[in-house]
Amino acid sequence: MDFAFFLIQLLNGLQYGLLLFLVASGLTLVFGIMGIINLAHGSFYMVGAYLAWSLSSMTGSLTAAILLAVPLTVILGMGLERLLFRHLYQRDHLYQVLLTYGLILVFEELRSIIWGDDVHGVAVPALLNASIPLTENLSYPVYRLAISGVCLLLAAALYFLIQKTRLGMMIRAGASNRDMVQSLGIDIKLIYTLVFALGVALAAFAGMINAPLSSVTPNMGSQVLIICFVVVVIGGIGSVKGAMAASLMIGLAETFGQVLVPEVAGMIVYVLMAIVLVWRPEGLFGRT
Amino acid sequence: MQKKSTYDRRGFLLGSTAIVGATAAGTLLPTGAALAQQGKLKVGLMLPYTGTFAQLGVAITNGFKLAVEERGGKLGGREIEYFTVDDESNPAKAPENVNKLVQRDKVDVVIGTVHSGVVMGMAKVLKESGTLWINPNGGAGAMTGAACAPNFFRTSFSNWQTTHALGKVLKAKGHKNAVFITWKYAAGEEMMEGFKEGFEKEGGKLTKELYVPFPQVEFQALLTEIASIKPDAVVAFFAGGGAAKFLKDYQAAGLKGKIPLYGSGFLTDGVLEAVGDAGEGVETTLHYADGLDTKKDKAFRLAYAKTFKLQPDVYAVQGYDAGQLLAAGLDGVKGNVGNKVGVIKAMEAAKIDSPRGAWTLSKAHNPVQDMYLRKVVGKENKVQGVAWKALADPARGCKA
Numbered sequence: 001m002d003f004a005f006f007l008i009q010l011l012n013g014l015q016y017g018l019l020l021f022l023v024a025s026g027l028t029l030v031f032g033i034m035g036i037i038n039l040a041h042g043s044f045y046m047v048g049a050y051l052a053w054s055l056s057s058m059t060g061s062l063t064a065a066i067l068l069a070v071p072l073t074v075i076l077g078m079g080l081e082r083l084l085f086r087h088l089y090q091r092d093h094l095y096q097v098l099l100t101y102g103l104i105l106v107f108e109e110l111r112s113i114i115w116g117d118d119v120h121g122v123a124v125p126a127l128l129n130a131s132i133p134l135t136e137n138l139s140y141p142v143y144r145l146a147i148s149g150v151c152l153l154l155a156a157a158l159y160f161l162i163q164k165t166r167l168g169m170m171i172r173a174g175a176s177n178r179d180m181v182q183s184l185g186i187d188i189k190l191i192y193t194l195v196f197a198l199g200v201a202l203a204a205f206a207g208m209i210n211a212p213l214s215s216v217t218p219n220m221g222s223q224v225l226i227i228c229f230v231v232v233v234i235g236g237i238g239s240v241k242g243a244m245a246a247s248l249m250i251g252l253a254e255t256f257g258q259v260l261v262p263e264v265a266g267m268i269v270y271v272l273m274a275i276v277l278v279w280r281p282e283g284l285f286g287r288t
Numbered sequence: 289m290q291k292k293s294t295y296d297r298r299g300f301l302l303g304s305t306a307i308v309g310a311t312a313a314g315t316l317l318p319t320g321a322a323l324a325q326q327g328k329l330k331v332g333l334m335l336p337y338t339g340t341f342a343q344l345g346v347a348i349t350n351g352f353k354l355a356v357e358e359r360g361g362k363l364g365g366r367e368i369e370y371f372t373v374d375d376e377s378n379p380a381k382a383p384e385n386v387n388k389l390v391q392r393d394k395v396d397v398v399i400g401t402v403h404s405g406v407v408m409g410m411a412k413v414l415k416e417s418g419t420l421w422i423n424p425n426g427g428a429g430a431m432t433g434a435a436c437a438p439n440f441f442r443t444s445f446s447n448w449q450t451t452h453a454l455g456k457v458l459k460a461k462g463h464k465n466a467v468f469i470t471w472k473y474a475a476g477e478e479m480m481e482g483f484k485e486g487f488e489k490e491g492g493k494l495t496k497e498l499y500v501p502f503p504q505v506e507f508q509a510l511l512t513e514i515a516s517i518k519p520d521a522v523v524a525f526f527a528g529g530g531a532a533k534f535l536k537d538y539q540a541a542g543l544k545g546k547i548p549l550y551g552s553g554f555l556t557d558g559v560l561e562a563v564g565d566a567g568e569g570v571e572t573t574l575h576y577a578d579g580l581d582t583k584k585d586k587a588f589r590l591a592y593a594k595t596f597k598l599q600p601d602v603y604a605v606q607g608y609d610a611g612q613l614l615a616a617g618l619d620g621v622k623g624n625v626g627n628k629v630g631v632i633k634a635m636e637a638a639k640i641d642s643p644r645g646a647w648t649l650s651k652a653h654n655p656v657q658d659m660y661l662r663k664v665v666g667k668e669n670k671v672q673g674v675a676w677k678a679l680a681d682p683a684r685g686c687k688a
Contacts (some may be wrong), residue, residue: 005516117342119529121536121562131542138515139542144508214505215536215562217529218339223503224533255509258500266472266501 017251026202042221048207077200236286332389336399349609357612364618382409434685455486
């Protein structure tokens with residue numbers, strides 16, 4: 001590997017890491033901050049991808065599809081929180097696991113009924129459908145770079161929302177002491193509904209903008225679920241900063257792992273997680 | 289709730305009439321009576337009807353039933369009773385699921401399945417029970433290799449077969465070295481071995497084997513690696529969603545048109561709708577193709593489309609041939625499936641007139657078949673010619 005290719009691989013790793021952050025961001029919010037174990041996170045990702053596919057084939061534009069689909073997923077998230085999750089905050093985590101596992105099955109079945117079991121592709125928007133030549137036979141897709149930009153923006157917005165705004169302060173306070181926040185006259189129920197809906201929308205949004213890169217397939221949700229949990233666990237529960245650091249670490253480890261030690265590439269992420277957990281059981285940026 | 293019917297006088301009379309009738313017919317047609325005593329032939333279908341491979345399970349079932357329908361709904365003169373189990377492509381449940389058919393339903397023959405892991409789970413149970421087994425898809429080499437048995441038959445392919453002929457193809461195109469990229473799991477590694485052996489025999493060099501953890505679809509790092517190696521050709525195996533994504537990423541990375549892409553036929557089967565023009569020109573080998581233009585293939589495609597309102601694919605062909613192979617076995621013993629040795633002999637000797645072209649079984653009971661070279665043109669895998677005439681799996685380790 002000469003130096004130019006080393007740099008390109010570095011870019012690959014960072015770009016993949018940012019993508020991971022985008023996919024895991026909804027989970028960071030819902031699991032990390034609200035403390036809900038949401039196994040159905042991957043299903044929301046899948047719902048987003050299928051919405052992007054069906055709406056963009058209807059409207060002919062991915063941008064239009066995203067603008068239409070995001071409000072739909074917010075409504076979906078609010079509905080689910082009101083009907084189901086609300087009743088489980090006080091219960092043991094096991095109930096949440098059961099509920100969200102059930103939701104995975106329900107969403108897979110609904111997907112099969114509504115959209116079928118076929119593999120679909122979503123076209124890259126014409127404006128971004130280009131590649132930048134890097135070497136004589138390798139080019140870099142502009143759309144990937146654009147996604148990286150979106151991920152960075154989103155990360156900044158999320159960090160700002162949680163650390164710097166009044167709403168973020170209430171969310172954090174609610175996470176650490178729900179009853180106290182409520183007795184201070186803050187409508188914690190509404191805040192939770194909003195945060196949960198935001199988490200669902202983020203997962204679905206990740207599915208949407210990732211759809212042109214990864215085809216739209218059944219089971220696509222379960223594939224991202226595990227890596228999302230790894231991101232949150234390495235980064236430290238409740239930390240957006242941690243999730244970002246973990247995503248980038250995993251992105252780089254996977255990229256260089258596949259190239260340098262292909263035989264064990266599948267294990268590298270989990271070895272990394274084990275090392276981090278031994279060294280810092282609360283995660284990189286977790287609170288003890 | 290329905291009460292159990294009691295044996296009243298009318299029922300008794302009706303029953304005895306039926307028996308008398310049957311006996312009367314029997315004296316006139318002795319063979320007919322012999323068949324009636326055997327009852328229906330019990331066929332167990334163990335296939336995926338839910339999950340990622342659901343469509344494959346349906347195509348195989350349709351193909352099988354079409355073969356039965358073409359014989360008047362009978363095989364070896366016997367009517368068929370179907371028992372169905374959804375295997376969910378779950379290897380962990382394979383022994384339990386196949387036992388439902390073998391022990392509970394006492395089927396005469398098991399047809400299944402798609403997923404290679406489930407196939408190997410079935411093999412353990414069926415080796416012990418000795419039940420007749422026809423596998424219409426899963427290409428795990430061991431089934432007709434180290435784990436082979438007299439009652440095991442396959443009407444599809446071994447993973448090794450689907451890439452072995454590519455060595456010759458690449459050589460003929462003047463490619464001296466190549467890189468193989470696939471998922472790190474059994475089927476991927478078997479296909480890599482199949483290609484490597486074929487290519488090295490032709491004097492080619494496999495520069496590097498690249499693996500992606502199964503079932504991940506992030507290819508960017510390895511595509512960069514391919515660009516830095518600059519091989520004469522790339523050979524790939526992915527399937528379904530992974531295949532669609534690989535074809536698109538290969539194009540987006542600017543490699544398409546610079547380094548020619550080849551693959552096992554599954555790389556471009558069933559995904560061409562999803563990938564736009566990213567598949568155009570990719571050449572693959574498989575035992576079936578579009579545009580074979582034989583009488584048998586045309587008739588099959590027409591009948592399948594008419595019956596099921598669907599276009600058949602390679603999986604439907606494999607299911608259809610499972611029906612044809614079983615028919616040949618039962619014809620050989622006039623429907624007396626109890627004569628297992630006779631059925632096996634008849635199946636071993638059968639020459640299957642398949643839509644893919646005629647094939648016979650190897651000693652290990654895997655098809656000896658022509659591998660076609662196909663090229664993606666539009667939304668079709670157009671046949672370019674025969675890459676390897678009558679290719680047989682080496683069946684390593686098969687001692688049965």
